[in-house]
Amino acid sequence: MAQYTPMIQQYLKIKAQHKDAFLFFRLGDFYEMFFQDALSASQELEITLTSRDGGGEERIPMCGVPYHSAENYIKQLIEKGHKVAICEQVEDPKAAKGVVRREVVQLITPGTVMEGSMLDEEENNYLASVSDFEDGTFTVSYNDLTTGENSIAMLSEGFNAVLSELFNRPVKEVVVDHSFDKDKQQLFKDRLGLTVSFCDETVITEDFSYLVKDIHNDKCTKGFGRLLNYIQHTQKRSLDHLRPVKLIELKKYMTLDMYSKKNLELIETMRKQGKKGSLLSVMDRTMTAMGARLLKKWLERPLLAFDEITTRHEQVEGLLEQFFERETLREQLKSVYDLERLAGRVAYGNVNARDLIQLKLSLTAVPELLDILGQFENRSIHALYKAIDPLTELKELLETSLLHDPPIQISEGGMIQDGYHPKLDEYRDASKNGKQWIAELEAKERNETGIRSLKIGYNRVFGYYIEVTKPNIPHLPEGRYERKQTLTNAERYITPELKEKETLILEAQEKSVELEYELFIKIREKVKQFVGELQILAEQISRIDVLQGFAQLADENDYTRPxxxxxxxxxxxxxxxxxxxxxxxxxxxxxxxxxxxxxxxxxxxxxxxxxxxxxxxxxxxxxxxxxxxxxxxxxxxxxxxxxxxxxxxxxxxxxxxxxxxxxxxxxxxxxxxxxxxxxxxxxxxxxxxxxxxxxxxxxxxxxxxxxxxxxxxxxxxxxxxxxxxxxxxxxxxxxxxxxxxxxxxxxxxxxxxxxxxxxxxxxYGIHVAKLADLPEPLIDRASSLLKELENTRVEEASSEQLSLFVEEEKPKAKTSKLESRLKDLDLMQMTPMDAMNELYQMQKQVKQKS
Missing domain, CATH: 3.40.50.300 (P-loop containing nucleotide triphosphate hydrolases)
Known part of the structure; x- marks a missing residue:
């Protein structure tokens, strides 16, 4: 590596730790890629391939994307099953001695996507992990990083059951250990289209032991440990939103294997492999994204317990009986954003002020939602909302702290309400009054100089200045202004008074933005304390949404209660x-x-x-x-x-x-x-x-x-x-x-x-061919052949009947080995495959004799 420049050496060292990912290497306002990454990315993303001198004998292939639009490029790579390692500058370039220090701050993979633009809001984005054990059992662990959901299932019916289980859910990536069978890895890729990743570590640290507190099976704990360690390795940030692991008791649900789900077109059609035309598309009358995701889960795992099924039927009936209240409920659900994923973003640390406004609007809708549910007479409906906590304290925090229409970036200011923090109010007052003072000074100077075109402007290089056009310069009182900059048609000046005020105004603006950022981070931390309650509230509202969707479906299509x-x-x-x-x-x-x-x-x-x-x-x-x-x-x-x-x-x-x-x-x-x-x-x-x-x-x-x-x-x-x-x-x-x-x-x-x-x-086979518009001569020929075949069958049947009346002495034939073998077969105890093999062997034996 000595032949390369220090920066390229740094790149190669970091790339060596992330060989299976595209390394987005931050250089100023761009993420750059070099060597093979550049060659591959230029083709995958259809971007220009260039080169640069890296200190070696040959120029290095290079391509890059602007950091502010990198999300779209990352999305393209992730959708194709690739991984992307984000390498940021982690020190101020001005303070760096030599090459700026850089580190991978996040590894984005198909199963660990958090950015909203890369996700389908109506579908979970699962990362799975498969572990196999010597006794032939497997564990399949699931995590949806966007919602914090964790679950695990144990299977003992062989690897085909594992494939069916993974097919059961929208899984994008599967994690296994390095010793996992290579042929099985290939089936994950070929049959299910999954990205295969590796992690050998299965130990769960004390910090995350609460996640498996309800799991009392070492295999399950070990299986989930692999998944958790992979998440920790790739994400490198807070995972406080992860929820305790739920054991999927498969015996509680109807089993639908991979073949049945495909044949019945439950989630997607076989021909176009899209939602339209599937059972899911017909049943989806949900009003929220989290409700749509829960509906899909219910469709993937129908219940077996009479009591649970009956409870759902009763709740659907209660919602169906009151049309106007149900319509009002549906309208109110439109005001509820994706609480599940909002809670995940809060804990993950990538939530912005607009996300929190969505959270506030959702919480504002909850009390009215509860009032509407209270109007239903069916008792089973009451159980849906009695335990709901509207989180009034959190709603009040967001109402009193954030402006209604904040910017997307949390570093620009303009997020916090007046009156929320005294110091921020002081800065804003100084900034506001300072600008008022500037406006008054401009009017005063125009009046005293008599120059109507005189104006006070501002730019980042020179700050505030007084600008006078060249024809008006002779009218300036001598010694009044200090020259600052000469332009083609004007001169710019400053005064000691203006510079003093400029310092106060700019300091107030700068400190105001800094303080707003600090306050927002504190607000976000306070919201983070409610993540668990938000996740529970999301589950409750999702259930209400799915059930009202069932009632709406029944009403629209004249369905009946089974x-x-x-x-x-x-x-x-x-x-x-x-x-x-x-x-x-x-x-x-x-x-x-x-x-x-x-x-x-x-x-x-x-x-x-x-x-x-x-x-x-x-x-x-x-x-x-x-x-x-x-x-x-x-x-x-x-x-x-x-x-x-x-x-x-x-x-x-x-x-x-x-x-x-x-x-x-x-x-x-x-x-x-x-x-x-x-x-x-x-x-x-x-x-x-x-x-x-x-x-x-x-x-x-x-x-x-x-x-x-x-x-x-x-x-x-x-x-x-x-x-x-x-x-x-x-x-x-x-x-x-x-x-x-x-x-x-x-x-x-x-x-x-x-x-x-x-x-x-x-x-009616020929009639069907006619309906398919096969050529008329072909249809006529087929009809003719059919008559000939039918006549032949009649003649054969007649000759067989006549032979019954003919007495003919025949020597008693000796029983052949084939006949003996046929008599000895116990067909009722044979599988179809066994019967087919036996039949094949007999046919082979007969052919050899002939």
């Missing part, structure tokens, strides 16, 4: 798909009933493609999720069990990342359901087996249906295009056939989207 039962019975009258009905003309969606009592576990659904089988299946799952969130549901009447898990296999898509075919993905998802489902689960399987040959697929589909019927007994909706399976209702007593009705009219098919009992008569 009834919960313990009989494993599903009875939905005139059920609708909550998302699909929103995109259709009002009233055009065809509702359907669904009934499954204790004597019926499986509905085998047949009917043509495009007729609505998948919609029918999905709407039961979405209705159940909504009910267990605490929402009302889209139907005329509903009685539902509490499902512990929902498994779906709907739609076919290759997993290109891991190189798995459609059929393999289909089998893996089916296997996941068959392995983990219980009799209290809901399984949705859509046309299983279509990814392989007809007979393979049919055999697998039947084996899966039989396995669910005999061994799991979960409530199951199984759609199929294998009409041969409809005879299963003769063998499986808890299976029932239903179909989607369609009718032919003048050579075209009309889909009625109505579910009826029994099996479908036809598949």
């Amino acid at each position: 009834e919960l039962n313990n009989q494993r019975s599903v009875d939905v009258k005139q059920g609708r798909h909550p998302v699909v009905e929103q995109v259709m003309d009002r009233g055009s969606f065809v509702p359907n009933d669904i009934f499954m009592d204790e004597s019926n576990d499986i509905l085998l659904i047949t009917g043509p493609n495009m007729s609505g089988k998948s919609t029918y299946m999905r709407q039961l799952a979405l209705t159940s999720i909504m009910a267990q969130m605490g929402s009302f549901v889209p139907c005329e009447q509903a009685s539902l069990p509490v499902f512990d898990q929902i498994f779906t296999r709907i739609g076919a898509a290759d997993d290109l990342v891991s190189g798995q075919s459609t059929f393999m993905v289909e089998m893996l998802e089916a296997n996941h359901a068959l392995t983990h489902a219980t009799e209290n689960s809901l399984i949705l399987l859509d046309e299983i087996g279509r990814g392989t040959s007809t007979y393979d697929g049919m055999a697998l589909a039947q084996a899966i249906v039989e396995h669910i019927h005999e061994n799991i007994r979960a409530k199951t909706l199984f759609s199929t295009h294998y009409h041969e399976l409809t005879t299963l209702d003769e063998e499986l007593i808890r299976l029932k056939n239903i179909h989607v009705k369609a009718e032919e009219y003048e050579g075209s098919v009309i889909f009625l989207h109505q579910i009826q009992e029994g099996a479908a008569d036809e598949s």
Whole structure:
């Protein structure tokens, strides 16, 4: 390094400690980047790449961004999964002896963003940590630095459960130790798009022991310790807003694996991967950002406890019953800013005066909010607000201390009210009177000199001055002024009296700004003492917001309160798909009933493609999720069990990342359901087996249906295009056939989207092709081929029937090994995957003989 200049040597030493981050190196008014950082950043940010002499043989690549607009550039890098180390000058350049001392004051990573412009206000920004243990268990820890929320879950179902858990939340970055399996790290990146970071330290210091006071599991403590140490290492500032860790007891919530969340499009759509068109977009009637975030959490984790679900239903009903009060409540919630993130910014130390004004306005709205809630007659509503503390003391502090419209920068002054601090009032008075004195002096000098254009001005270099244009200089009384500066068209002068007053005015202004900054920091520290109460208040208002949103949703869309039962019975009258009905003309969606009592576990659904089988299946799952969130549901009447898990296999898509075919993905998802489902689960399987040959697929589909019927007994909706399976209702007593009705009219098919009992008569495949506007000659050829195939089948069936009447002596065949092997198979005890493998081996054996 000796070949480089001292400043470049300093850069390289700091960069060596932050190899995985872009180093924003402060040089005056710019953040500069050098070497490889400059080459990469110039491409990522599309900024000009230059170079400079650094003392070596070759010029050093360099690029930079202005410090005052750096936030936008940092945001671009963070959104692409990069990290940014902010390196500031930590001493006054005027006082520096040699190179100005610089230090990294913050490491910004995708999971530790605090700046509001880089965040989605309606979504948490989680940093996660995964720790694995020798017994096969994992811990997954979460932190949202913007709100101070901490939580941890323990999983013992393998690494796929970890992937599903991380998929469950908006995680941007995951922290592991350096020994964590490399293949698993790659899955974090490929499957979930996460930035992977490292921290080996797991010890929690005494200062932060309060965070794990309620955690009595060493694995959980160690797992959270890794996350906490990473946060401390990257943030280098106060973390007083961090809240005690909550243990996520997964058994309290409905399990929704990664496949089900994708297939059901709960949070985002599969095609565009955006919120619009998802269940979340339909359900979101919240009025605050923190309410929107809580709604998403409830959607991610529907409840299992009857009492908790029922309480939410009662509160929604209470809010639904009084329209005018609810509308007033919604309007009042608009006045409440994001208390959760404001509290985080206060504790973090990056809150400004405008943020505190938002906090004041929010607290001002709380008493009226409580008055409105008091007008609801339903007793369950009273429980929502009785424990709310309006934080009157904090509101009064902010009302008496801060001006209503302060500047963004806290170093400019103009934040503190008159009367808040006597010394500040003195400075302001001196400044104000001094300026008045300047105005009076200007008028006096004009009068005494007779020069109407004479004026008193000010600049930072010369201070206050008297300016006289050159034509008027002869009119000045001799010895009255002292020359200060000569301009092209004027001269500038000063007087001893003016300089004396200037000192008083400028000193008052400077000291006023300094004192305002000191006072603001003290106010911020006082507000910091209320952070815990603010976080509690934010939770309470968020809950109220989500529940009123449920009531609003029910009112707008004619939803009804679901009834919960313990009989494993599903009875939905005139059920609708909550998302699909929103995109259709009002009233055009065809509702359907669904009934499954204790004597019926499986509905085998047949009917043509495009007729609505998948919609029918999905709407039961979405209705159940909504009910267990605490929402009302889209139907005329509903009685539902509490499902512990929902498994779906709907739609076919290759997993290109891991190189798995459609059929393999289909089998893996089916296997996941068959392995983990219980009799209290809901399984949705859509046309299983279509990814392989007809007979393979049919055999697998039947084996899966039989396995669910005999061994799991979960409530199951199984759609199929294998009409041969409809005879299963003769063998499986808890299976029932239903179909989607369609009718032919003048050579075209009309889909009625109505579910009826029994099996479908036809598949209508060619009619669907016609609807898709396939070429007419192609359609004609397909119709011709279909008739030929149907005639062939009839002839084959006739010859088989005739052969029954022909008596023919046949020698008794010797039982082959293949037949013996087939007889010995216990299909009811085999998984679908085992059955498929066995079938493959038999086929291989037959091919070898032939």
